[in-house]
Amino acid sequence: MELEFGSKQKTLIGIHHKEKNSFSVSKKGYPVPTDENQSIFLLTRDHFFSITTPQISYLLYSNPKYEKFEKIKSIISNILIVPGVLITTAYILKFTSLLDNFPLILSLLNNPFTNFLFGISIFSILLLWHEFYSDRDQQMQLPLIKKIPQRDIDEINTVGFKFGRYSNIDIAKYISSETIQLLSDFTLNGEFDIYHCFKILTDETFEVQQIVRRGGISIDNEKLENSDVNSDTLPKINLSSIRALLVYAVEEALLTESKMVNPEHIFLAISKMYPQIIKMFQKENINLDIFREVVKFQNFLNRRKAKYLDPDQPYYRKGGIGKQIIYGYTFILSHFSKEINKKIAETNDIFGIGHDEEVENLVSVLGKVTNKNALLIGEPGVGKSSIILGLAQRINKGDVPIQLKDKRIIELDINALIAHSQNASSMEELMIKAMTELSKAGNTILYIDEIQQIVPTKAQESGHTIAGMMLPYILNSKFPIIGSINYSDYKKYFYSNESLRQSFTNIETKEISAADALTILESKIPSLESNFNCFITFPALVSAVEISQRYIKERKLPSSAVQTIEAACSWAQANGIQKITSEHVSKAISLQKNINITEINQEESNKLIKLEENIKSRVIGQDEAVTVISEALRRARADIRNPNKPIGSFLFIGPTGVGKTYLAKVVGEEYFGVEDTIIRLDMSEYQEISSINKFLGSSEGDSILSQTEISLIDRIKRSPHTVVLFDEIEKAHPDILNLFLQIFDEGRLTSNQGDTVDFTHAIIVCTSNIGSKILLDSLSEPNVMWEEAKERVLLELRQVLKPELLNRFDDIIVFQPHDMSNLSKIAVLELNQLAKRLAEKEITLKWTQQIPMLIANKANDPGNGARPLKRYIQDNVEGQIAKAIIEQTLKPGEEVEIKESWIV
Secondary structure, three states: OOOOOOOOOOOEEEEEEOOOOEEEEOOOOOOOOOOOOEEEEEEOOOEEEEOOHHHHHHHHHHHHHHHHHHHHHHHHHHHHHHHHHHHHHHHHHHOOOOOOOOHHHHHHHOOHHHHHHHHHHHHHHHHHHHHHHHHHHHOOOOOOOOOOOHHHHHHHHHOOOOHHHOEEEEHHHHEOHHHHHHHHHOEEOOEEOHHHHHHHHHHHOHHHHHHHHHOOOOOOHHHHHHOOOOOOOOOOEOHHHHHHHHHHHHHHHHHOOOOOEOHHHHHHHHHHHOHHHHHHHHHOOOOHHHHHHHHHHHHHHHHHOOOOOOOOOOOOOOOOOHHHHHHOOOOOHHHHEEEHHHHHHOOOOOOOOOOHHHHHHHHHHHOOOOOOOEEEEOOOOOOHHHHHHHHHHHHHHOOOOHHHOOOEEEEEOHHHHHHHOOOHHHHHHHHHHHHHHHHHHOOEEEEEOOHHHHOOOOOOOOOOOHHHHHHHHHHHOOOOEEEEEOHHHHHHHOOOOHHHHHOOEEEEOOOOOHHHHHHHHHHHHHHHHHHHOOEEOHHHHHHHHHHHHHHOOOOOOOHHHHHHHHHHHHHHHHOOOOEEOHHHHHHHHHHHHOOOOOOOOHHHHHHHHOHHHHHHOOOOOOHHHHHHHHHHHHHHHOOOOOOOOOOEEEEEEOOOOOOHHHHHHHHHHHHHOOOOOEEEEEHHHHOOHHHHHHHHOOOOOOOHHHHHOOOHHHHHHHOOOOEEEEEOHHHOOHHHHHHHHHHHHHOEEEOOOOOEEEOOOOEEEEEEOOOHHHHHHHHHOOOOHHHHHHHHHHHHHHHHOOHHHHOOOOEEEEOOOOOHHHHHHHHHHHHHHHHHHHHOOOOEEEOOOOHHHHHHHHHOOOOOOOHHHHHHHHHHHHHHHHHHHHOOOOOOOOEEEOOHHHOO
16 A cells, blocks of 8 residues: 655646747656756746746856855854953943953053944944844745646646746745755856765765655665666756756755755755666665655754744734733633643644644634534544644634634543542532633633543433533533544434534544655654654654554554554564664564564565465365465465455355365464464354344444344454354345445445444455255266366355355355365374374374275265264274373373274
């Protein structure tokens, strides 16, 4: 599953063909024009970016000299400030009589040269002050860009460019002085040495080194040489090509939400211009999207480091101290609540990522005059609390309508309320006082997480409940209330209470995108690295998101991804690993979930190649079934199967005792690596529609006994990586069989409580005895009759089970009844198992070659397959050996041979 990054379709690279005076979109990567007949430009949704050759000449030759002059001037000015500070200090001390004993200093203060030097210092201060504000006024920032609508792209491709709709932006104004100096250092006689510039960027430029390291790779001379990255493949380029380089660099600055074009953007631009560099990164499983995310992360860190008095940081009006006096305080409520705005003000983190729509809807509801209560509804882990934090952050910044200016969001702490209450009457008294405070305050929004805690169910008493105390305030909208709840609890607590339900405006909280989840993980890096003393690479974050989407479906993004990266950090710390890569994330979750999601190593490769051989050594006489199953398991492990369906779904048909259930068990052991990893359901217990609760779990109103039964849903929740065996499927009620359609098509099943359970990591095996008589009769016929028997069985199968169900199986496999040869081989397997058990007691078991066939002949019962054989060995062989052990005629260190007389 490839993560979709947010940079796609935000920019277009265009080419101006000057001879034809025509314009086109570049569809073949990033061209490097070598003459003036072609020029490269950049389009976003609203802007047109370009730069001319004369501007480049000025930047490379004139601007560095000017910058050098300004730097020297700044140094001199700073030096001249020092005597001014000393003279000022001396004048102050003069009036305090502290210099009366220092006549030399007093005489210097009266010297005309001192006055001249003081004047020069004042002039230097004014000059530096002017420079500071001139730089701030002249400082430009690249705009934030949005996705280009598809209709605009289609119009450009069919009609052409309409430049009148775009705001023209001069790239030269957005290139940082460090970038200009870098370009100037490697330009000589109009040619730019792009190869050595790239080497300096990766070897000596701190920002680029951090990007490469955070990307999880290293770049050295040996790697460059092996990747054919040298001065021949990256030759010197002229001014026309430099112009293209700067256009590509500004594109990278826009995609990484940077203010200026910095050296790291030159690194990204060079990388995408030359396929040799791209191939070098691909060998390391890295693409430019990873590096872009790293640059965005570095920008995020820089914003977090911003000082409170930084003049570049925006100032948000917080309201004066009189605001609280006007609105009033909430003394009582403060004892069992938390102020979210204050919590947000203490951090530079960004909240509400991926939930812009939900925050906007929340702002709209809270701004209404009446019915201004909102209910956030969503699955656990989708980020309902983050929406509240995002709203508080917007309020702190003043980025809200006038109705919400200076509002406080207070979270009700139910546990603290109970702790402060001695009994029900004191709780009621506290709540009434707190609600009265809120009504009078006028500046407070009440937030109740998991609001179902305060809503009574039918089984609870309706008096003295928190909801009962709050209901008048909720219904009258005396102050805004925000609640959060999941879907199943909403159905349980709100559906039956119409007045309560209509008092809230529902806001559905959707799962965020993978790209937004990655952004949230990026914001967690500083705290995770501090807590676990590790270094997290970005491929590890990408793996955490992808693995969460694929394997941890019981929770939603971003919660599942956060839990995944935390689990990886914890595992790495326990194993002494400091640099966390994508492989470490896969390893940690593989161990936690007991599944294989790591790269296939040589040992596992050999095991998968020999999978059929290994299974055939344990499952006798069903070669066709083993081959089909093995191919499905290899597809799953190679990760080329449909990820939205079960690993495999198979229907095994055959008489009793031919190995249908046994093959399912062996498959579970071979694929999941754990014995007894199987969930078995006898479908004869599901003949009535009322038994559907055994599948889907209990529903509201069911008896206590029904609610305590463990359903298929519950078992899959506990063990999603398993083999699910539905035995004798033809005996189930038709409505229960219809549930299989959802499992096979979508890889999921919805419980009676509304929870969705994932089946995409399960192997589904259904068995049936349909046509058993036909198959058993075929044993007495020539071998050529087997195919005819199979066709007759499949025809009978289609008369019993619906086509829409049969067509959804990956394969329908007819099991052959066992002949004497197969029964003899099975007897050998059973005797080998017995020999292993006896070896643990230091007893050696032996038998002659004819013993297995004798057992097969004696135990043969065509209608029951191999089952009578196992019982026969238990009764006649194990029984004799057990008797000898108890009588102490067989002791450890001795051997015993199976006698023909035992086979009666």
